[in-house]
Amino acid sequence: MIRVLLVDDQPMIRAGLALVLRSQPDIQVVGERGDGGDIAGAVADCAPDVVCMDVRMPGTDGVEATRVLRAAGGPPVCVLTTFDDEDVLWSAVEAGAAGFELKSATAENLIEAVRTVAAGGTWIDGRLLGPILTTYRRLVRPVPRAPGLPDTVTARELDVLRLMARGLSNREIADHLSLAETTVKTHVGSLFAKLGARDRAAAIVFAYDSGLVHPRR
CATH class of the missing domain: 3.40.50.2300 (Response regulator)
Structure with missing residues (x-):
């Protein structure tokens, strides 16, 4: 609890x-x-x-x-x-x-x-x-641009990462991409492994620093 x-x-x-x-x-x-x-x-x-x-x-x-x-x-x-x-x-x-x-x-x-x-x-x-x-x-300091996304990241995983970085939950991502929520969770877990990200926040930071997503103005 x-x-x-x-x-x-x-x-x-x-x-x-x-x-x-x-x-x-x-x-x-x-x-x-x-x-x-x-x-x-x-x-x-x-x-x-x-x-x-x-x-x-x-x-x-x-x-x-x-x-x-x-x-x-x-x-x-x-x-x-x-x-x-x-x-x-x-x-x-x-x-x-x-x-x-x-x-x-x-x-x-x-x-x-x-x-x-x-x-x-x-x-x-x-x-x-x-x-x-x-x-x-x-x-604080200039942050060097993160290396490019690993070649093993699939196109669908990129879609999931972009939406994750925009603040969407797994359920919202599933609705947006017409996927099952369990499928989205599988993609998220795979992204964590491929990016070496400990959690959702780390994956989102990677998305911004790699240039995959840009802050909205």
């Missing part, structure tokens, strides 16, 4: 997130908070496996709360935002957030983000990856 703490200053948003997550048999919402002011206390009370944290909140915002929580060795954080502001996203990266998801994401993407982050992985919504990469390259 994945235990989730929701932190958002808007009660209606929290209610919607909780409704989506509670629909899953392996996810339990163990607590809700309206700000990040006492995030350490909230985690001590609820013992969550992952914290879903709004970025912009009055008082202690999600970035500062994430920084405090990670410095204390707390659970991983998936930040939720309605913004694509590069500085805000980069601040969340620096604070130690493990997941980045838009509040406008599908229910399936939110669920997959929570599961990935709770399992120790990294999740980045495809629509947020462009601004994060842009800021990284401008402020």
Whole structure:
């Protein structure tokens, strides 16, 4: 069972997130908070496996709360935002957030983000990856262009990778390509192996750095 703490200053948003997550048999919402002011206390009370944290909140915002929580060795954080502001996203990266998801994401993407982050992985919504990469390259260091895609990657796998990098879930990719969802999962697993990618986020980064997909402006 994945235990989730929701932190958002808007009660209606929290209610919607909780409704989506509670629909899953392996996810339990163990607590809700309206700000990040006492995030350490909230985690001590609820013992969550992952914290879903709004970025912009009055008082202690999600970035500062994430920084405090990670410095204390707390659970991983998936930040939720309605913004694509590069500085805000980069601040969340620096604070130690493990997941980045838009509040406008599908229910399936939110669920997959929570599961990935709770399992120790990294999740980045495809629509947020462009601004994060842009800021990284401008402020940190030039990133050498990744080598070309392996010759063993099939045309269908390229289709799947492009859609994955645009933030589509496995089910949405299946619908888009008229495939069974199990077939898409097989293609995703094959891509991970061929690209040497540990998880979905790593494969998406490869797609951008190899030039297969370009950030939307």
